[in-house]
Amino acid sequence: MRRISTALFALAAMVLAPGATVFAADGSASVANPSAWDGIRKDAFGTREILDGAGKISLEAPKRAEDAATVPISVTMPAGFGGDVKALTLVVDQNPSPVVATFKFGDAAGSGERMLATRVRIDQYSDVRAIAETNDGKLYMTSVFVKASGGCSAPASKDAEVAAKEMGKMRVKTAAGKAGDGSELAQVMLKHPNTSGMAMDQITHAYPPARFIEKLTVSTAGKMIFSMEGGISISEDPNFRFTYKGNPADEMDVQAEDSIGTQFKGHSTGQS
Numbered sequence: 001m002r003r004i005s006t007a008l009f010a011l012a013a014m015v016l017a018p019g020a021t022v023f024a025a026d027g028s029a030s031v032a033n034p035s036a037w038d039g040i041r042k043d044a045f046g047t048r049e050i051l052d053g054a055g056k057i058s059l060e061a062p063k064r065a066e067d068a069a070t071v072p073i074s075v076t077m078p079a080g081f082g083g084d085v086k087a088l089t090l091v092v093d094q095n096p097s098p099v100v101a102t103f104k105f106g107d108a109a110g111s112g113e114r115m116l117a118t119r120v121r122i123d124q125y126s127d128v129r130a131i132a133e134t135n136d137g138k139l140y141m142t143s144v145f146v147k148a149s150g151g152c153s154a155p156a157s158k159d160a161e162v163a164a165k166e167m168g169k170m171r172v173k174t175a176a177g178k179a180g181d182g183s184e185l186a187q188v189m190l191k192h193p194n195t196s197g198m199a200m201d202q203i204t205h206a207y208p209p210a211r212f213i214e215k216l217t218v219s220t221a222g223k224m225i226f227s228m229e230g231g232i233s234i235s236e237d238p239n240f241r242f243t244y245k246g247n248p249a250d251e252m253d254v255q256a257e258d259s260i261g262t263q264f265k266g267h268s269t270g271q272s
Contacts, residue, residue, distance in 0.1 A: 036093045037127065044089065044099055045139060050131065053140035056081045059130045061144050065122060068151030070235045074117035075130045079181055083111030087133040090118075092233055094126035096152055096198065100233040106224025110245025112181040116226075117242070119235040121151035121196065153198040157236060160201065160208070166191040170256075170266025174248040183243040186225075188218060188254050190239075190264065196232040213238050216256040220246040 041050070058076040065071040077085055090100040100120050122128070129143040156163060169191040174184060190213065197210030216228040216238075225244045246252075252268040 036098070037091075037129075040091060040093065040098050044091070045131070048139055050139045050141045053130070053132065053142035056140050057130050057132055057142040059128065059142050059144050061128055061146050063145070063147060065146055065148035065151075067154075068122050068148035069154040069157075070119045071122050071146060071148055071151065072117065072119050073128060074115065074241075077114045077132065079112045081132075081134075082114030084134045084136075085114060085132045086135050088116065089129075089131045089133075090120070091129040091131065092120060092122055092126050093129070094124045095121065095233050096123060096196075097231045097233050099231065101228050101230035103226045103228050105226050106219070108220050108223035108225040108244050108246050110183050110243065112183040112245065113243065114183075115185075115243045116240065118238070118240050121154070121233050121235055122146055122148035123152040124149045152196045152232065153200075155199050155202050156193055156195070160193075163191075163193045167193070168262070168264040170254060170264060172252050172254055172266050172268035174252060174268050183245060184248050185241065185243055186218075186220075186248075186252060186268075187239070187241045188216075188266070189237070190216075190254075190256060190266070191237055192256075192258065192264075194232065194234055194236050194238060198232075210259065212259050213256055214259045216240075216254065218242075218252065218254050220244060220252045221250040225252075 056077060059073065061071060061073045073090070075088060085105060087102060087104045089102045091098050092100055103116060125147050126145070127143045128146050129141055131139055131141045133139050171189040173187045175186070192213055194212045195208050195210055196212070197207060200207055210232055212232050213230055213234065216230070218225045223246070225242065254266040256264040
């Protein structure tokens, strides 16, 4: 059984339950379900203690998203802590599939400052969370509140035929010395509709079934940087920026698989 995929969809009914009106720190009202996180936490982490990640995890996201279907988020962890992190889970409390993705780090992730950025869908005003697990099994969390709505049901940005032709095209970029702290910076861009199953086709008025990147592994010089298990909350055309330890001149390999089993491969041939 695929644990992350199960969590992604098993939680949908719970998150869509009627919510209550709560107030953000600035006093503005938003519709949210304050009990959503309790259920998500239990399903994803059981009864494990989750410690305050202040000073250990920096999570950046816009307070009000320009486009709810492509909300940029970035997680940064300082060298003294980031190098000890073995996994990172992203959660959007109010999404139909709240567990966005879990990233597991390998040897090539390095021991310096660790950064990972991507784009996510946000369905309604929600807390967005980053939960890091260290090598000793401890969990640390930080969160931000993002005002956005309709991201999971937003129509695709391109025609279905065009998306099908482009599917699987991949660009992998490395940039020497851009990250600092002895780490390098890289980016993986994959063409894939990452269909949520909730967006209506504007021409046929049908709802294309969910089809999304479920697994992704990034390696350099034969060593894993990270692997990911994700779902529908990752935006169309998945995009990941990240730090790693390695030589930008070495080939970086990417292997991905979507939820219907189609596999995709890409690689860099050195610094770009």
